[in-house]
Amino acid sequence: MLWHRPDVQLLCGVDEVGRGPLVGAVVTAAVILDPARPIAGLTDSKKLSARRREALAAQIKAQALCWALGRAEPAEIDELNILHATMLAMQRAVAALIIQPEWVMVDGNRCPPLPMPATAVIKGDSLVAEISAASILAKVARDAEMMELAQRYPQFGFAAHKGYPTAQHLAAISEHGILAEHRRSFKPVRLIAEQMR
Template sequence: MAKIPRQLSFQHQLSTPETEEARLDRLQRFERIAYQDGAHCIAGVDEAGRGCLAGPVVAAAVILPPEWTLPQINDSKQLTPSQRETLFPLIQQRALSVGVGMVPAEVIDQVNILQATYLAMEQAIANLSITPDYLLLDAVTLKNVPLRQRGIIKGDSLSISIAAASIIAKVSRDRLMLDYHQQYPHYGFAVHKGYGTKQHRQAIAQFGPCPIHRKTFRGVKEFLPSTD
């Protein structure tokens, strides 16, 4: 029998179900640490739309059953739209609780995007039907939330709870942007969801900002009507 080259053998190992099983097991690491630290109810928290030129910033908080896994669950940015849409209802069905928070563009302009992100996360936590006693967040901590918490850099790809929250936040926001596309079709929100793509920037330059644009953001504020 011909010997399988080492490189091909390694590639074959990467594609085996055991690799996905190992990845899903690693996604439980921070949850297990929190449980060992005395946590009983863990909520993962993440946001979507922080870097957009238009639309709200949306956050989600998700409480999953201990040791629960879901094949393909990952950071929402690593998934296709169809994968996110498939995972979205599965997370909602199996989660112990899901909360969503949203802060619109006008508030973002008033308080800045970082503070708006904190507000959206605080709303999402408040909208949970179960009060968690521990939070896992993607690279931030919430000073106004009196709960034990841990901010994890790249947490949406390292924690299953944060990954689930990232999917809920992303799909919820994308659906809102599809609705906004019906109101403001010239901007192409159905395609870019408010991010600063070339198409979007060209539309702002041609038509000027619309009511859901973030008027303090570069790429938008330059095209506001003159107040002189």
Template sequence: MKIRDSRLLPTFELESAEMALIPGPIAGIDEAGRGPWAGPVVAAAVILDPDNIPDGITDSKALDENGRETVYARIVATSSFAVGIADVARIDTDNILNATMWAMSHAVSQLEIAPRLALIDGNRAPKIKCATRTIVRGDAKCLSIAAASIIAKVTRDRIMRKLARDYPAYGFERHKGYGTPEHREALSRHGVTPLHRRSFRPVQYALGLIADPDNNATRATAEADLI
């Protein structure tokens, strides 16, 4: 298992401090897939067992694909977790931010154990039936959020690899719907699929709905990742 950058590793310190003050389960929440031009956005909620925390949990971006799969299996075997999946129709209807909040809320609602507190990556919290705390770069600081980042990322990557079999010309199994040169070329050659987010500027450009004088494709991806 390869860890790309181990300079900052998440810990269980925040969860331990919270549970010492007020007992009760604490969930970490994170998402995968806000920035891509195609496919769903996936959120995960994870409640780690304080007495059985698996090895290797870190920010999903710090692990390679094999490493994520290995740690995913450990989390699934020892923790309470659930996912929420907002499809392309919801993203285009509600916008990517609201779709992400819905996916997070749905993930929490599917947990077998109701958390008393949810720790959420980023600076926005979904509407859920427990206390919340947002943590910027939480996946690099908080072990429960890091675990959720792995569950969300692996779940979404598996979805995109499966969808790639239906649309083999687009390379979804490689770029997972993100705005790579390969993806841009596929859009130009083969057009827009039902998997593409029509509310995103690069897809609108591919449909001929807008002009692209300022490299909107690159800018749209950056803007989506910052939401």
């Protein structure tokens, strides 16, 4: 995938975390880094340890020109589908920035409709520092939400699987039922709901 870095001062990176899980919001982040204050070690959040992600997230929040989070809730995911909900969450993150970017670079193969030019970059979270920063902020934010859910519903094991459709998670849904936070349109949840009728 060929991509080039736009020749602009205010370049925003956008990424999402949480398209695959069966529970919780899809969380997005938008980040405009400060070229005068580069941050070493930015890469795809999935390649970093939780401790390293959290340290980098704190550094990004302190040193970026601006950053913002966006989200789409489970009810919105069920209503719109995960792709459209992700695009909505990305639009919300960009709209929440206190500085309007000149250009947006989005991880993946498509961009949401935005009021400024945008480029989709496949594997952008490994290639573009601004997207790497967004992936780290989104992952840290969503993981924190999963830890809160883990405390509220210890029987579901959210700390371990973060809401992804693991055997442990599916067994917990079968045993303990479907939570308000579950995405009812996702097939594993829908099938269990049908079995429970």
